[in-house]
Amino acid sequence: MNIIVCVKQIPDPETPAASFKVDEAAKKVIPAQGIAPVVNPYDPQATEAALRLRDADGGGKITVISLGPDSARDAIKHALAMGADEGVLLSDPGFDGIDNFQTATALAKAIEKVGEYDLILMGRAAADWDMGVVPTGVASILGIPVVSVAKGMEKDGAGLKVERVLDDGFETVETSLPAVVSISNEFGEPRYPQLRQIMLAAKKTVQVWSAADVGLGADEIGAANRWLPLEALYVPVVESNVEIIEGDTPEEKATALAQKLRAAKLV
Amino acid sequence: MARDYAADISDPVAGEIVSNVGVWVDKEVVPVASDYEHEDAFPQPLVDGMANLGLFGIKVPEAYGGLDLSFECYAGVCMELARGWMSLAGIINTHVLVGYAIQEYGTEEQRQKFLPRLVEPEIRCALSITEPDAGSDAQAIKTQARRDGDDYVINGQKMWVTNGQRAGVYLVLTKTDPAASPAHRGISAFLVEAGTAGFTSGKKFDKLGYKGVETTELSFDDARVPASALLSGEEGRGFQHVMSALEVGRINVASRGVGVAQAAFDDAIRYAQKRVAFGKPIVEHQAQQIRLAEMATKIRAARLLTLDAARKKDSGVRSDLDAGMAKLFATEICQEVTLDALRIHGGVGYSKELPLERYYRDAPVMVIAEGTSDIQKIVIARNLLRDYPV
Ligand SMILES: Cc1cc2nc3c(=O)[nH]c(=O)nc-3n(C[C@H](O)[C@H](O)[C@H](O)COP(=O)(O)OP(=O)(O)OC[C@H]3O[C@@H](n4cnc5c(N)ncnc54)[C@H](O)[C@@H]3O)c2cc1C
Ligand SMILES: Cc1cc2nc3c(=O)[nH]c(=O)nc-3n(C[C@H](O)[C@H](O)[C@H](O)COP(=O)(O)OP(=O)(O)OC[C@H]3O[C@@H](n4cnc5c(N)ncnc54)[C@H](O)[C@@H]3O)c2cc1C
Numbered sequence: 218m219n220i221i222v223c224v225k226q227i228p229d230p231e232t233p234a235a236s237f238k239v240d241e242a243a244k245k246v247i248p249a250q251g252i253a254p255v256v257n258p259y260d261p262q263a264t265e266a267a268l269r270l271r272d273a274d275g276g277g278k279i280t281v282i283s284l285g286p287d288s289a290r291d292a293i294k295h296a297l298a299m300g301a302d303e304g305v306l307l308s309d310p311g312f313d314g315i316d317n318f319q320t321a322t323a324l325a326k327a328i329e330k331v332g333e334y335d336l337i338l339m340g341r342a343a344a345d346w347d348m349g350v351v352p353t354g355v356a357s358i359l360g361i362p363v364v365s366v367a368k369g370m371e372k373d374g375a376g377l378k379v380e381r382v383l384d385d386g387f388e389t390v391e392t393s394l395p396a397v398v399s400i401s402n403e404f405g406e407p408r409y410p411q412l413r414q415i416m417l418a419a420k421k422t423v424q425v426w427s428a429a430d431v432g433l434g435a436d437e438i439g440a441a442n443r444w445l446p447l448e449a450l451y452v453p454v455v456e457s458n459v460e461i462i463e464g465d466t467p468e469e470k471a472t473a474l475a476q477k478l479r480a481a482k483l484v
Numbered sequence: 485m486a487r488d489y490a491a492d493i494s495d496p497v498a499g500e501i502v503s504n505v506g507v508w509v510d511k512e513v514v515p516v517a518s519d520y521e522h523e524d525a526f527p528q529p530l531v532d533g534m535a536n537l538g539l540f541g542i543k544v545p546e547a548y549g550g551l552d553l554s555f556e557c558y559a560g561v562c563m564e565l566a567r568g569w570m571s572l573a574g575i576i577n578t579h580v581l582v583g584y585a586i587q588e589y590g591t592e593e594q595r596q597k598f599l600p601r602l603v604e605p606e607i608r609c610a611l612s613i614t615e616p617d618a619g620s621d622a623q624a625i626k627t628q629a630r631r632d633g634d635d636y637v638i639n640g641q642k643m644w645v646t647n648g649q650r651a652g653v654y655l656v657l658t659k660t661d662p663a664a665s666p667a668h669r670g671i672s673a674f675l676v677e678a679g680t681a682g683f684t685s686g687k688k689f690d691k692l693g694y695k696g697v698e699t700t701e702l703s704f705d706d707a708r709v710p711a712s713a714l715l716s717g718e719e720g721r722g723f724q725h726v727m728s729a730l731e732v733g734r735i736n737v738a739s740r741g742v743g744v745a746q747a748a749f750d751d752a753i754r755y756a757q758k759r760v761a762f763g764k765p766i767v768e769h770q771a772q773q774i775r776l777a778e779m780a781t782k783i784r785a786a787r788l789l790t791l792d793a794a795r796k797k798d799s800g801v802r803s804d805l806d807a808g809m810a811k812l813f814a815t816e817i818c819q820e821v822t823l824d825a826l827r828i829h830g831g832v833g834y835s836k837e838l839p840l841e842r843y844y845r846d847a848p849v850m851v852i853a854e855g856t857s858d859i860q861k862i863v864i865a866r867n868l869l870r871d872y873p874v
Pocket of ligand 2: 578611612613614618619620621643644645646647691694699849852853854855856857858859
């Protein structure tokens, strides 16, 4: 089974809130000083899922794709060090300011260029923007099924049986292949890269493709061509007021609280 | 949140390895280290994790199935292990050190017999020099190995053997010629396997720190080993061989000093920004800034000194001067920095709720074991005097 895994590099979600800044005029996040970007936490789980399927299947190739700046190479190297076979970095100054739909378009084009694939695995969402639309976008552009928020899967004849996480439980669905599956944190811990694999990964070359390499024109990408115009970007101001509810007995306090909540239309 | 502790590693692959080990340490070691430490319990799951990463084969040559990574990489890895828990770097220390002695001085038969088994590791290694009446003065050992036909028969008592209960092979320093002068010409090292009749590992010491990993006595009571257990196959070379292998141990211990000091500093600089006294975060009191600046400067100097000694060793030249300086400096500043971090934490630093007390208790063993600071200074001075003949 040939599998493609999409991994994204994001600002470290553990960055303390105080170092998180937004340039409201440019509508951009200002990267925190001295804190290295990391792999989106769900994406190593997608890589782990690919490795387990490959091992159970006894063969096939795992190709890792990331769209991002040159530093996104580290996200690819991490997947290679976990045991993936090949890496492609989609990088182009023209990608600056792209939206989710353009990202999905570019990834779909790169996936078509990679060619033979049976399965595309992604994280359930990227922990920076947390929108979770890229997997669906890629599937719809490629015209193949998508199963989102998976916690487990196994090969089932020519298809795949996938266990999904729901709000109130789990469900198991079957899909034909090729398909896109997005992996959730319930999937379990990804493996740590072993020293030997890190050494092997260092010897592998990551291919770099530009927008033109995957057949995207300058009029399709970049901030000017977003499908999803960004109106404003700002850090919300959270206000909190504390009010002490007076009363002689707990019953009186509770009644006063209930009345206030009703007045505020909260209950 | 990840700081780049691999920034000073010059080789990019080594840097990636150190970063990845750091991630493992943050996720797997940091949350549980104090619990194991307070119970003095052997951290089997963490040792299994280290084995899975491949750490035990880090210095074994590729020809014997190992990774053959650099000393620079090894030093960086030990710093990261110790940043989580100093004992983990101790568990790997004698293993790598004895592996190095086998690779450098062992016979081909000894290399083939042991080195492949050190990678997985199927067996771990311990080093046994110290005795009740011989520590710094290692030539004063009394344990004796007497030739008897095709065998040697070993008798004597050893002390302070780290990994002394769980090792599969012990590199043991003995006297094959007690009358030799100078004494080191009569000293020979043997590779003694666990389970050898007459060889037992005794009492486990209850220590101030450095817990989890066992440090024990060893007894040899007519323990019979084949002549093929003699390291290098030649009598009278053991002292030199073990002293040379101790360079590797000094790089390890220096790295531990850096790692523990770094852990203490990381906690202190965060705490100093949160704790308020006299109306402002204590870090805004200049005395605390000065303290933090001094701590960070010492750690950086120790880190660079240690990596420099490791790179020297990688280049193949003798590095006992460099390793000695690194070990001396890094372990001494570790004592100072862990105490400073305690001071910054005030009362809570003294509580077992926080790891500061562990760092503080773990520091002293490093100025003692693998050659005390006094002995390091003697080694350093001896090297310097050789370079300045008059
Ligand atoms: C170079 C670059 C510049 C950008 N500039 C801007 C900007 O100026 N303004 C702005 O508002 N936004 C910008 N973005 C962010 C962008 O709009 C979305 O964050 C991005 O398209 C992914 O959407 P998401 O975060 O919702 O991903 P999700 O849909 O939440 O991600 C789900 C999964 O999709 C896959 N995936 C998502 N993105 C990638 C990727 N890049 N490479 C490989 N796999 C991926 C991963 O498997 C991930 O786990 C930029 C993104 C990139 C890569
Ligand atoms: C936790 C722990 C683990 C250990 N693990 C091992 C191990 O795995 N294998 C092993 O073989 N040993 C091990 N040791 C032993 C360790 O190497 C010795 O304790 C150390 O070398 C000091 O020897 P000593 O204890 O006999 O002290 P001594 O040699 O008695 O020294 C006492 C004091 O005298 C000073 N001194 C001695 N000689 C001189 C001199 N010439 N000039 C100036 N001052 C001097 C010393 O610096 C020290 O301050 C371990 C020790 C500890 C505490």
